[in-house]
Amino acid sequence: MPSVHLADRGVVRVSGEDAKTFLDNLITCDLGRVSLHTARFGALLTPQGKILFDFIVFQAPDEIGGGYYLDVLKVFAPDLAKRLGFYKLRAKVTVEDMSDAMAVVAGWVDPKPDDEVGLVSEDPRLPELGWRAIIAAQDAAEFAGEEAQHYHVRRIALGVPEGGRDFLFGDAFPHEALMDQLHGVDFDKGCYVGQEVVSRMQHRGTARTRIVPAVYEGGFAADVGVEVTAGDKALGTTGTGINGRGLIMIRLDRATDALAAGHVIRAGGIPVTLEKPSWIGFPFPGEVATGTEAGHG
Template sequence: MPSAHLSDRGVVRVYGEDAKSFLDGLITSDLDRVSPQAARLGALLTPQGKILFDFIVFEAPQDIGGGYYLDVMRVFAPDLAKRLGFYKLRAKITIEDRSDTLAVVAGWDTPKPADEAGLVAEDPRLPALGWRAIVAAEDAVEFAQGSAEDYHARRIALGVPEGGRDFLFGDAFPHEALMDQLHGVDFDKGCYVGQEVVSRMQHRGTARTRIVPAVYEGGFAAEVGVEVTAGEKTLGKTGTGAKGHGLIMIRLDRAADALAAGETIRAGGIPVALEKPAWINFPFPGEAAPQV
């Protein structure tokens, strides 16, 4: 029954009278869909629509102080708190980096812990990822039946990317990072930073570059950031890999052309097969064209 302390994750707390309206006007997720029972994937974008930070949003019950807790890559937690502070103006909120006192844990193929353990919710991205929780830092050791490496191997095999690992912050649009597929963008919510660009990509279907799962020949995975090629053409770059599975950011049209021409796609020189998960609903390289 594996669970793991994700020591690479930190926590930023936003609370106060205006916390909901403040965050709702900034991030991609609709806070009406966040509750103490339901977390949500979200991101803070640049005005040009690129991801500055991605995170999972938890809401605390009022009886323990309320507010929102953002589960973010720990090394970027201070920057996220600082960036949110730029937008604070006269909003009645407090923003705190709580990464020293709180920890993020995850579990899969095992029941969720009781609510008393902390903020607990099903992983909002994909049911197969299991559950996720924010707990007191001193309690994280209780959830270390598995390792963070085990968790990431499962995440990668399921095809779920994470910012700072599989794409660079400030460099990728939400569609490229599959946030539209993983419930990280609520297209029917009000305005937020970068919304115009993201909405245009959604309605025009202009996301030509995507992160896709791949299976490496021989069971080895390429290092992060090496070129993905087919013949003489560069298709993109690699993200993280584990146990023969990997995530790669590629131009979908170039990959489709390569496969149609019978060319082998290689990542760091290693042959890879693109693998479409059931939850992806955009046209995938190598799929047969739909019958008209």
């Protein structure tokens, strides 16, 4: 079956009788929507509303100690555990970096594996991404049927960004990283760190910068962090790219103006065409110029 061991992902566990309330008061997603079979995409933000860490939250059954397991970029797992520890105060919770003992795997096409494998869920961001699971590290080889690059080819083709790859932590708002489109922010939940800024951006529609998918001319892709331009104006920077497709973070208004003026958008000097996935609901560059809006929220 098409599945991969995402060796660059780590796991942080938050357990204890106050674990749910503790996490719910900190992160963007509503833990009331997390269950034993349903994970949730979320993030921990700065008080100014920028993403410090993005992750997928799984709930563990009581027979293995309960609590929540956060699937996060492995190099940032120690920092996430430390940051959560800062907020602990008198809460009855334990925060542990479990990255050495646990592994993250993902798969698509075939149905998700049974719960006996570990903590398993459909990918909460987008159904087309398939399923995702946290399992014992010693079992990861069983799911290493494909190279991890195959997963990222699929992710990029679907237009789904990841923190630490397509944007810098501490530098992007959830809307810029498409978390509002990928079910990473529950706008009807209570307060959490950075909530006021994110809610204001949602209600006022002030997200001018977004990550969008792009198709590169010639089948190549620019390196990460290269300038995106149109005419003599800078629009933004590139994220990850593979096989002629990539993700770029750009100013939507500048891209719209450039296209209306007939300018070619270039990433690292390579012409690119912006491509709107069906799941994106905000007005896309080119649509505003023609007065149309497509997609769904």
